[in-house]
Amino acid sequence: MKKGSKKLLLIVLAVFAMSSVFVFAVSRHTRIEAPVRFAVTVAEGTTLVKTISCYDPDGDDVNIVVEDLPTGATVSTQIEPTPGYTDPDLPAAPTGAKWFTRELTWTPSFSQAGDYTIYIHATDTPGDDDWVKYEITVTNTNRPPVL
Numbered sequence: 057m058k059k060g061s062k063k064l065l066l067i068v069l070a071v072f073a074m075s076s077v078f079v080f081a082v083s084r085h086t087r088i089e090a091p092v093r094f095a096v097t098v099a100e101g102t103t104l105v106k107t108i109s110c111y112d113p114d115g116d117d118v119n120i121v122v123e124d125l126p127t128g129a130t131v132s133t134q135i136e137p138t139p140g141y142t143d144p145d146l147p148a149a150p151t152g153a154k155w156f157t158r159e160l161t162w163t164p165s166f167s168q169a170g171d172y173t174i175y176i177h178a179t180d181t182p183g184d185d186d187w188v189k190y191e192i193t194v195t196n197t198n199r200p201p202v203l
């Protein structure tokens with residue numbers, strides 16, 4: 057191999073290595089850098105129902121854990137949705153991907169107006185993981201006097 061082409065090969069390899077690091081960095085997050093996947097405003101006393109969905113591109117099993125649930129909010133048991141399920145908020149899943157969902161349900165009480173952040177952590181069987189967060193704003197609901 058000529059000296060010049062060897063140098064070019066090294067540059068190409070270096071650029072490839074750097075771009076792999078970049079792709080890794082943008083596609084996985086820690087809890088602190090979790091991107092906002094869902095943001096919503098609900099009024100006190102009204103019920104919010106949101107499906108938390110996740111897929112593993114390799115078809116691995118995944119465990120979804122929800123952290124910092126507000127008082128009164130619940131998360132259902134994790135299920136595997138029926139084949140063909142997709143979530144328009146997520147990037148298109150490759151063939152062979154395996155989906156998992158949980159259902160978040162919350163009716164904020166009349167003393168819970170404020171801003172809430174819920175963290176969602178998904179870990180696959182080999183141990184790789186990712187985080188997203190949901191931001192929920194609860195607005196005050198005034199109730200008339202009762203007499």
Ligand SMILES: [Ca+2]
Nearest residue numbers: 112114116180
């Ligand atoms: Ca995987």
Ligand SMILES: [Ca+2]
Nearest residue numbers: 166167196197
């Ligand atoms: Ca209130």
